[in-house]
Amino acid sequence: MRAHEAGALHGDLGHRGPAWLRTPEDVNALVPQLWPRTVNRSESGHLEIGGVSVADLAAEHGTPAYLLDEDDLRSRCREFAAAFGDADVFYAGKSFLCKAVVRIIEEEGLFLDVCSGGELAVALKAGFPPERMGFHGNNKSISELQRALDAGVGRIIVDSFQEIDRLSEMSERAGKRPNVLVRVTVGVEAHTHEFIATAHEDQKFGFSLAGGAALQAALKILDENKLELKGLHSHIGSQIFDTSGFEVSARRIVELQAQIRDARGVELPDLDLGGGFGIAYTTQDTPSTPGDLAKRLNKIIESECDLASLRKPRISIEPGRAIVGPAVFTLYEVGTVKDVDGIRTYVSVDGGMSDNIRTALYDASYSATVASRESAAEPMLARVVGKHCESGDIVVKDEFLPADVQPGDLLAVPGTGAYCRSMASNYNHVPRPPVVAVRDGASRVIVRRETEDDLLALDVG
Structure with missing residues (x-):
């Protein structure tokens, strides 16, 4: 993995600059902290979790989706129990x-x-x-x-x-x-x-x-x-x-x-x-x-x-957060990319504040990476936003993403296991995403995706 590719996996923003400007060894040391432990980037450029490509998971389960690394979750339970x-x-x-x-x-x-x-x-x-x-x-x-x-x-x-x-x-x-x-x-x-x-x-x-x-x-x-x-x-x-x-x-x-x-x-x-x-x-x-x-x-x-x-x-x-939070990332699909007068590039995904309210509610910080391919493009400062009719619908406030990010790309946001699905809503009547557990090359839905029928079932007027 080249340095900029490692950064594209791990994501970083702050006074130290984007992660891929540092050495791969420095960045790889961050894997257990930021991403589920079985996550890696395959030779084809896709992120994998539990031995399954995110492209395959998106094709089978759709986006957005919460992807849970079951081995990661279990290992964190064991570490707390042992400690x-x-x-x-x-x-x-x-x-x-x-x-x-x-x-x-x-x-x-x-x-x-x-x-x-x-x-x-x-x-x-x-x-x-x-x-x-x-x-x-x-x-x-x-x-x-x-x-x-x-x-x-x-x-x-x-x-x-x-x-x-x-x-x-x-x-x-x-x-x-x-x-x-x-x-x-x-x-x-x-x-x-x-x-x-x-x-x-x-x-x-x-x-x-x-x-x-x-x-x-x-x-x-x-x-x-x-x-x-x-x-x-x-x-x-x-x-x-x-x-x-x-x-x-x-x-x-x-x-x-x-x-x-x-x-x-x-x-x-x-x-x-x-x-x-x-x-x-x-x-x-x-x-x-x-x-x-x-x-x-x-x-x-x-x-x-x-x-x-x-x-x-x-x-x-x-x-709670320390056990399940790092074991999950959310997978989105990019819908639009909009440059606003050179001030900022807005990358819109097919979810948003209905599946992660924490950025809007707590001003929480998150990371993101393009998950469906590698890119050698220069990094650009972007804001990842959702599809809701709300200016505060922000998923990741600021992140360096490759300048060639485009509609159809898959985007992954780590650290979403805690309080994201629990606090999810149907704002704008958007159905809530599924939770998909992945382990040993196989996936299973543990909380299914909501449908429009689910939304209408509660409307008895």
């Missing part, structure tokens, strides 16, 4: 959930977090053991709580005093005593490289630590003795690339553990540190490995527990 061998790894289902993924998660030995009745229904339909599930949510309905109780969900993360009262009454009536964790708002917010350890408690989730509500909630559960309080839960943000925020969070939540012990003589056995571990969306991102995360988080908890004279609780974490 956190003495902890419980809960896959955060909100990142992407379907029956096939639920079964993979179970086969690889992980636990599962759900945060709605719909996600719980998918997990139960797939046969996931309910005792290995956790149930999140700031406003769980009575029917959702009842379903969790009836199914025997392993733990419920309570989020308000009303929920504690509601669940206590329902549990007593059912003759059950479910395990619960108290979600604590620890006053730490971490996003990517920003870390601000001040009072970020103006949010809908959890019980305030600084205001005393978290301690009050824990003591209420212990005193009423209708629910089994197993521990505390905190979540400090998303797309986090270092453990600085976790260090402050751990210190504060272990201090709360000590306060509960001093007040009631109880050392809670479990502590959930949440998720939010970052992935690479561009080659500027530098995510931590599961091994590094495990080493640092365990060190933090052990140190804080020693200082507080507490036994180390059993730790659990909730990676």
Whole structure:
């Protein structure tokens, strides 16, 4: 692979310039971060995933389509399970959930977090053991709580005093005593490289630590003795690339553990540190490995527990994006290429904000590459946009693509496994794409493409 061809595969933008201006060896080192692990470019110039050409996948399944590297997904599950061998790894289902993924998660030995009745229904339909599930949510309905109780969900993360009262009454009536964790708002917010350890408690989730509500909630559960309080839960943000925020969070939540012990003589056995571990969306991102995360988080908890004279609780974490995000890329077909007065070239694809809202919603950055051929053309600065009637319909804000990109080319955008299909919509009445799992030279549809009949089926007017 020539240098510019490697760059066309890996995609890059930033102050360092396009990836193909660096050496192939430098670029190839980025493969495990940015693209699914079985992705390569064949001698014919096509990208391949799981041993299958994207041209063949496009011909069979159409575009746009989410292509999932099943071996990549499984390997990331195993890496987290191995790194956190003495902890419980809960896959955060909100990142992407379907029956096939639920079964993979179970086969690889992980636990599962759900945060709605719909996600719980998918997990139960797939046969996931309910005792290995956790149930999140700031406003769980009575029917959702009842379903969790009836199914025997392993733990419920309570989020308000009303929920504690509601669940206590329902549990007593059912003759059950479910395990619960108290979600604590620890006053730490971490996003990517920003870390601000001040009072970020103006949010809908959890019980305030600084205001005393978290301690009050824990003591209420212990005193009423209708629910089994197993521990505390905190979540400090998303797309986090270092453990600085976790260090402050751990210190504060272990201090709360000590306060509960001093007040009631109880050392809670479990502590959930949440998720939010970052992935690479561009080659500027530098995510931590599961091994590094495990080493640092365990060190933090052990140190804080020693200082507080507490036994180390059993730790659990909730990676979602870090497991499924890098395992998927979205395959599009280019429809139009438009140069706007030399300011920018707009490359329009057959999807957009209905299959990836994150760029418009969060100003998220992505990469892209021409996937159906190699090109020796000079790079040009382009913006990849969608087909929707919205000026903010942007898939990739800025990317170097070959200057000869043209209608009919296939374009691949990596890192779309998390929150893209989960947050997909039918804006402009565009049917949502399929999810296609690829492994060992074969593909299978695990979430089928929506059709116009699907859209019309809900319209009963």
